[in-house]
Every structure is written in structure tokens, then in C-alpha cells.
Amino acid sequence: MAAVIDIHTGERVIPIGTQRSPRLRLIEGGAACATDRPTSEPDARQVGTRTRDVATARRPVPRATYLRRRLLAVAASVGVLVLGLQGFAAAGRAVASAASPQPVASGRTHVVRAGETAWTIAGRYAPGMDRRDAVSDLLSLNGDHVLRSGEEIRLPASFD
Numbered sequence: 001m002a003a004v005i006d007i008h009t010g011e012r013v014i015p016i017g018t019q020r021s022p023r024l025r026l027i028e029g030g031a032a033c034a035t036d037r038p039t040s041e042p043d044a045r046q047v048g049t050r051t052r053d054v055a056t057a058r059r060p061v062p063r064a065t066y067l068r069r070r071l072l073a074v075a076a077s078v079g080v081l082v083l084g085l086q087g088f089a090a091a092g093r094a095v096a097s098a099a100s101p102q103p104v105a106s107g108r109t110h111v112v113r114a115g116e117t118a119w120t121i122a123g124r125y126a127p128g129m130d131r132r133d134a135v136s137d138l139l140s141l142n143g144d145h146v147l148r149s150g151e152e153i154r155l156p157a158s159f160d
Contacts, residue, residue, distance in 0.1 A: 103137040103156040114149045121147075126159040134159065 110121060122134035137156040147153065 103141045103158060105141055105154040106157040106160055108155045108159075109152050110155055112147045112149055112151045112153060116147065116149075118147060121153075122159075125155055129158065 110125070112121070118135045118138050119131065122129075122131055122138050126134040134156075137158050138153070141156050142153045
């Protein structure tokens with residue numbers, strides 16, 4: 001048995017053979033620490049010089065699982081987007097219907113002749129009004145359909 005003697009004091013420091021060599025283990029973050037006893041954690045696994053916690057060990061994900069997860073995420077995003085757009089469209093329709101009330105009919109009517117359009121009728125009966133608004137009032141009062149020759153349509157009160 002050999003002993004180590006301090007050259008400055010001459011005292012025996014540590015007898016070789018009585019001290020166990022310290023075990024080094026790698027701690028997450030790269031800092032190494034020395035300990036005289038093995039790890040007491042039951043869920044720690046020694047891999048070479050690295051200690052890895054079994055609960056947080058990351059296994060590689062198979063490609064099929066990765067693709068399924070990505071597809072599910074894209075489908076969920078598209079679903080949320082569609083629902084959001086439908087909500088905005090419904091809100092827009094509600095605001096538009098509240099903003100432009102249904103035109104009121106006057107007592108006058110007009111019989112559509114061959115070759116007449118809603119544009120020409122609106123121009124004849126409401127010359128001082130913006131023609132786009134006049135056509136919109138005329139069509140919304142009589143239903144948004146194609147005007148047919150011989151059809152009797154009601155004229156809005158805004159044409160007076």
C-alpha cells in the first residue's frame with residue numbers, strides 16, 4: 001500500500017487504495033460534477049459518461065407520425081380559418097341588411113317592353129338619382145331576377 005505525502009508539511013495526505021476515485025457525470029447544461037457515490041435516482045440511466053433522465057429522454061419520431069401530426073395541424077388551421085371567414089361574412093350580411101332598408105313601393109307600376117333593362121327604366125323614372133342606387137332599389141323591390149318583356153314591375157317611392 002502506498003501513501004501520498006505532502007512535500008511542504010510532510011504529512012500523509014491520502015493513502016492510495018483507501019479512496020475511491022470520484023465518478024464524473026454529465027449534468028444537463030454541460031456542467032460536470034464529481035460525486036463519490038453512484039446516482040441514487042431510480043429513473044436515471046448511465047449512457048457512457050452521460051446520465052440521461054428516462055422521463056425526459058427524446059426518442060426520434062417516425063416520419064409517418066410526423067407527417068400525420070403536420071396534416072392534422074394544417075386541417076385544424078384551415079377549419080378555424082373557414083369558421084372565422086363564415087363568421088365575418090354573417091356579420092357583414094347583418095350590417096348590410098341593417099344599413100340598407102328594403103325600398104318602399106310607390107303606387108306606380110311599369111310594364112316592361114322588349115329591349116328594356118333595369119338600367120334604362122331607372123334612368124327614365126329617376127333621372128336625378130344615382131343610377132346604380134336606382135337600379136338596386138328597383139331590383140330589390142321586385143326581386144333580383146331577369147326582367148321579361150310584358151312583366152309588370154312596381155316602382156320604388158325613391159323614384160318620385
